[in-house]
Amino acid sequence: MAFKVLLIDDEPAALEGLELWIDWEELGFEICGSGSNGAEGLRMIRELEPDLVITDVRMPLMDGLEMIEAWSREGTKPVKFAIVSGYGEFKYAQKALRYGVNAYLLKPVIPEEAADQIRDIRQELEREREERSLTKMASYEEAVMLIKELLDGGPDALGGMEEEANRLSDAMPAWNMCLVQADPENLARLWAKAAAMAGKGEYIFLVDLEVHGFGIVYGLNLAEDNEPAAAAMAEELLAGGIGDRRVFMAVGQAESSLLRIGRCCKTAKRAIRYAFYRDQNPGLIRYDQVRHFKFEDHFERLDLFEEMLQAVLLLDKPALQKALQSADSSLRESKPNPDFVKKIAIHVMYQIMSHMRETAGPVAEPWIEKYDIPRISGTVMTLGDVMDDLLSCAEGCIDLFMQEQQRQSQGIAQEITDYVREHYRKPLTIRKLAEVFYLHPVYLGQLLLKKNGISFNEMLHNLRIEEAVRLLENSRLKNSEIAERIGYGHYGQFLKQFEARHAMSPNEYKKRMF
Template identity: 50%
Template sequence: MTFKVLLIDDEPGALEGMQLWIDWPGIGFEVCGTGSNGIEGLQLIKELQPDLVVTDVNMPLMDGLEMIAAWQTEGSHNVRFVILSGYSDFEYAQKALRYGVNRYLLKPIIPEEALDELAEIHEELAQEKERQSLSQIASYEQIVSCIKDVLQGQAQDQAACSVLNHVSQARETWNFCLVQTEGAAFAELRSRAAALLYQEEAMYLIDLDMNRFGIVYGERCHAEARAADRLFQELVQLYAGQRVFMAAGEGGNTLLQIGHSYRTAKEAMMYKFYDTGYDRVLRYEQIAKRPLNYHYDQLQLAEGIIGAVSLLDQDAFREAVDSAARTFREIFVAPEIVRKIVIHIMWRIMEYLKETSDPETELLLEKYGLPGLSDSVLIMDDLLELLQAFGMDSIELLLREQSKQSQGIVQEINDYIREHYRERLTVKKLGEIFYMHPAYLGQLLLKRNGISFNELVHNLRIEEAVRLLEQSELKNSEIAEQVGYSHYGQFFKQFEIRMRMSPSEYKSSRF
C-alpha cells in the first residue's frame, strides 16, 4: 500500500537531501510534491491531498507549526504531520504536541533513524486505511440494505429513515438505473460494474433477480457534469458486443422515493425492446407518454407467417416477417406479446421439421433452441432477425426433404394423371390424394415434366382426341366430351393450338 508524502522546507539543500537520502518507495511512500514555506504548504496540501506532510518548523512567511494549526482548523481531510527542526528543547516539543504532532525529527536527519520513524507511520496509516475501509463497507452495506427494503415496499423504522435521509443530503436528486444481461454474462458484467462503482461517491449497486442488478445514484445539479452519465458511458463501453439492457427511472429528492424510480425504470426497460441497439441508457422521460398496445390479433399474423412456411415460399415468409416488424413498431405492441407470437411461430415451424427424416433437423432445432427466449435480452430487430433466419433455414431444409421424396412420387402422379385425365382433375384434388400442398405439387410437376399440370392434361386429352378422330365415327362434340371437355369451345381452342387446325380440318385431311 503506497501513501503520498509532501515535503516542505525553505532550504533547497534540505529538500533535495530528504528526497535523496530516504528510500521513500522502499517504505511505501511516493513524494507527491515539495514546498518552501507554510503558506505554499497549505495550498499544496489542499491541491495534492497527501497522507503525510514532513515539514520544517522555522520558515519565512508562515512557520511549520502555524501551517499545521491552520490546517487543523480549516482543512478538509485528515493529514499526518512530522516536523523537522534543529531546536530540540522541551518547550518546542510541547507546542508541537498541542497541535497533534507526535513525530519529531531532528536536523540534520540521520537516514536510518528517519526510516524507522517513517516505517512506523506507514504502518499506522495502513491500519487506519483498513479500519476506514471496513467502516465504509459496513456503512455501504447498511445503506444498500435500507434501499432494498424501500424497493420491496417494506416499512422503514426510524433508524433506517434516519440513515436514508442522511445519505440523501449528499445529492439533490436520486435515481435508479436498471441493468439486465443474459445469464451466461451476468456474473462477469456485474463484477465489472461493481469495480467501477467502488470508486464513485453517492452510487450503490443493488442486486436483484432474473440476471438483473440496479445502480442507485445521486446527482447534484443539471449544470455540472453528471458523474452518472460518465459511469453509464463506461458501462456501455465495457458491455460493447454484449446484449445488455439499461434503463433509468424518474428521479426523486430523497432515497425514500427510490421505489418510484425503480418502478419507472422497469417501465422504461420494457421500451428498450424497441431501441435500435444496446449501446445507450433509455430514460423514463423518453417513453413516459408512449403507451404500449396489449390488444393485438396474434392469430391472424401468426397464421400468415406459418402459411408461407407451409407453402415453402421464402419470399412470402420474409415479407410476412418484415410486415409484422413494421406493425409492431408502429403501434408499440407490448414486448411480451411480440415474444409470445415469435415463440408460437417457431414452435409451429418446429412441428413441421419434426416430420422430416433429414439428419440436419436436430442440428437446426438445437441451433434455434427456444428455452429462455421469453426472458431473453433482445431488441425487437434481433428477435425478428432470429425468427427470419430460423424460418428461412427451415424452409430450405423442408424443400430438400420434399425434393428427396418427390423423386419417386412424380412418376406415380404422372401415371395417375394419364389414367384420370378424362375426369374433372385439378391440382387441388391431386394434392388431397397424394397428401401434398397444391402449390408445391404444381411446382414439382412443372420442374420434373417441363410443363405445367394443365398443359400435361390438355396434351393427353388432345392426343386421345386425335386418335378418336382417326379411328371412330364419333361427332366432334362427342369426342370432346369423351376426352374430358365439358365445353366444346374449350376443346376446339386447345385442339387448334396444338394441331394448328380445327378438329374438322384435321378429320378432312385424314380422309
C-alpha cells in the first residue's frame, strides 16, 4: 500500500516540478494533495493525514517551519517532514533539525538526489508501519485473551491481569457483543469479513464461542451508539449476499465496562434464539427488541405430532400435511422454547425411522442415511427449516412404503397370474383365488387388472379359448369334450366365449381349417 505525500509551496512552478520530476509511484508514494502556504498545509494535514509532507520554507501567512512547529504541538498522528530551501538559508536548516525534519532538499531540486532521500524516508515509514502492525497484533491477541477470560469466568478469572483489563475497558465508554451464527461453509467467510473489519477498527475483537458461531466484541463512544454501530457491522458482514444460507446475528445489552462483557454475551445469546421464529432472513436482532418476550415452557398440542405419526402409518399424505400445518401455526402462536421444539421434531423423526426399519428392513437404510437428524439440533435452524425437514422425512417414508408396497404387489400379482395360467382348466373363481392367496377378492382383482391390463374373468376366458383352438386343430375331441377339458361346466358358456373371440362357432372354425 502506497504512502501518502502532501506538497506545500507558494510557487506553482515549484509544485508542478515536484509533481512531475519525481517518480512518486516508483518510490512507493501517491500525492494526496497540494497547498500554497503553511496555514493551508496545516489544515490539509489534519484532513488528509499524509505520511510525508514536503514543504517550502518561505511562504506567506505561515512559513513551513511554523507549520511543522504547530503540528508538533497539536499533531495526533506522526508525520514525516522534508523541507525545500535555497543555499543561502542555512539558518532554516539548523532550525529544521530542532523540529526533527527528516530531509532537507536544496533548490533547485535535483530529482535523483531528492529520490534518494525520499527512498530513505519510505524505508523508515515501512519499518515503523511493521512495528505498529506487530505491536497492534500483540495488543490485539492480549485483548482477545483477556476477553475470553472474562467470558469464561468473569473478572475473578483474570488472574493478575486486572490492570490490563481495566486499561482496555477505560479506552471506550461502553462495550457490547454481536453474536454471529452460521453453517460451517458460510462461517469461515463471515469470520474473514469480521477479521478485516477488526483490522480497520481500533476496538473491535473477534472471539470463538461455539462450533457454529463467534462473537464480535466492540467499544462504543456512548451506549446510545450501539444501534447504528451494530447495524453497520451487520451490513458489512452481509455485503455481497449470502444466497440461501442462514445467518443469525444478535447484539446484547451494552455495558459501561468491558469487565461485564459476559452480560453482553448472555443477552446476545438470549436475543439470537428469537431468530428461530423468523423464517425469512432474520436480520440483526437486538436484545432491547426482545427483552420483554418469553418462551413458553411447554406445548399443549402434542397430539398434532401424534397425528403426523398416524398419518405416516396410514400412508396418508393429505392428513400428514394438515397435521403439520396445524402444528406449525400452533407453535408460532405459543412460541415454546426452540430447544423443546427441536427435541419434539427429532423424536418424531426417530419414531418414523424406527417404523421404517421394522417394516421395510434393509430397504429402508439407504433412505434413512439421506436425512441428517443432528442438523435439526444445530443453531442456524428456523421453525420453518425444522418443519420442512420433518415433512420431508415423513413424506419420504410414505413414498418408500408405497414403492415397496407396489413392488411387493407386483410380485404377488405375478404369482397369481402364474397360478391362473397353471390352473385355468379347473373351476376357478376370483373368490377361490382370494382364499388361496389370503387377499380380499376386490384387492386381488385390482392387482390383476393393473398387472395384466385385463380383468380376471377376461384373462381366464382368453386362456381357455386359446387352449380350445389348439385342441380343435390337433385332436379329434368333440366340442363338448373340449369344453369340459378346458374348465367349462356348460357347453353354452364355452360356445358364447368362443364366438365372442373368433366371430364363429367351433364347428365353423373346424370347417375353415379343412
